[in-house]
Amino acid sequence: MTTINSQGAATTRVDTAFGTFQVAPHDVIEFPAGMPGFEQCRQFVLLSSDELAPFQCLQSVDGPAASFLVIDPRRALPDYRCALSETDRVRLGGTEDDALLWAAIVTVQAEQTLVNLRAPVVINPSLMVGYQLMPSNSLYPLRFELTRLY
């Protein structure tokens, strides 16, 4: 469903596991490689709400519906620093590292909350392009238990 928001932009309703959001065309982030397991999903939106904060929802808007809960990895580990490979830099458009957005995928279970710090999603907001990194030599865990926020 398309509606017009207060700024006059056409927005589309996106239903996720974490609520309903309105997104505008300029909110769409291209994932040229999709994500492992969701290779057909090439367009995502990163959705925020007060209820979800500090989590956000990374939701596909094409291909099969894929809905991920994500968090800035530095909220889980303040000194988190994942090196970008030359390939990552080229594919992200060669921007300054400080300008990139980082989103680690969260799995919420009944008793624990796990964060994938091994393979973070990185977005270049100026190009609206994103990739999930797959560092071959990362020491960060695939399933980091999130017990506190920084």
Add this chain to the structure above:
Amino acid sequence: MLVFTRRRNEAIIVADGIEIRVLRVSRDAVRLGVTAPPDVPVHRHEIYEQIREENCRAAQGSAGSAANVPEALVRIRAGQGGEG
């Protein structure tokens, strides 16, 4: 599947400029060298699989676990020792 026999120092070319060369062969391992353009990612298969499985678990879980999110947020915001 295309199947090749290659000897040490022989290579195959995939698409434009991706070269996979046999560097060393031992009894149960082959050492390969991959030369690819800078925008072409090269991963060990098992690393990709591991991340794919974790993504599928996270996405499948997200629908079922949405109800758990408020409680999880309370837990981590309380920080089991305090935020910050």
